[in-house]
Amino acid sequence: MLLYVDSNFASPYALPAYVSLVEKGLPFDVKPLELFANAQKQDAFATTSITARVPTLVHDHFSLSESSAICEYIDESFEGTLLYPTGLRDRARARQVQAWVRSDLMPIREERPTFVVFCGARRPALSKQGVEATQKLFAAALQLLEGRGEYLFGEWSIADVDLAMMLQRLVVHGDAVPQRLVDYANHQWLRPSVQQWIKHQRPPLTEY
Secondary structure, eight states: OEEEEETTSOOTTHHHHHHHHHHTTOOOEEEEEOGGGTGGGSHHHHHHHSSOOSOEEEETTEEEESHHHHHHHHHHHOOSSOSSOSSHHHHHHHHHHHHHHHHSOHHHHHHSOHHHHHHOOOOOOOOHHHHHHHHHHHHHHHHHHTTOOSSTBSBOOHHHHHHHHHHHHHHTTTOOOOHHHHHHHHHHHTSHHHHHHHTSOOOOGGGO
8 A cells, every 4th residue: 555645744634544554554655745846736646646635545556535535445444443433423423523624723724734733833823813713623622522531432533633633733832722622632642653653754844
């Protein structure tokens, strides 16, 4: 198997795809692409990916892009650690969380890019829109975790990685975050499969 990722190892979407493969104990190669140089738009990759985006997984002459689709494909194709809850409603909720952090909270994604998390970048104080987005994130995350322990569904799932990724944009930068959410996000960050992604070497921060 081959997983295309960004060369900075900072994509919040490549992260869960990568973690999914590691959690399953699968052998795979990683192919970094220089997104700033528009490598994803070159014909060979664009044809493979179809959407010309990373991550893209290639497995037995089948290629698939979009990270949540990759996570589901991996979970349904291979034995090993379950990536999604087994209960119908919890599994639906996990997919909801994944879809939500990919489609909403744009001010956070813009004002706290993942270079903050993985490369130590600094950004100005949050705008009014950014603060409103954080309040929405905190309210939803606290509701999702109400009555739960260290994970959204009692046991770890790939949705925990996605939610923690969004929270870490703020936690790592030093923005005010409820302690319950700080503890939750930091616990997910200590998982060995996540640490494997974090420990990848990255270009110097001056390149961003």
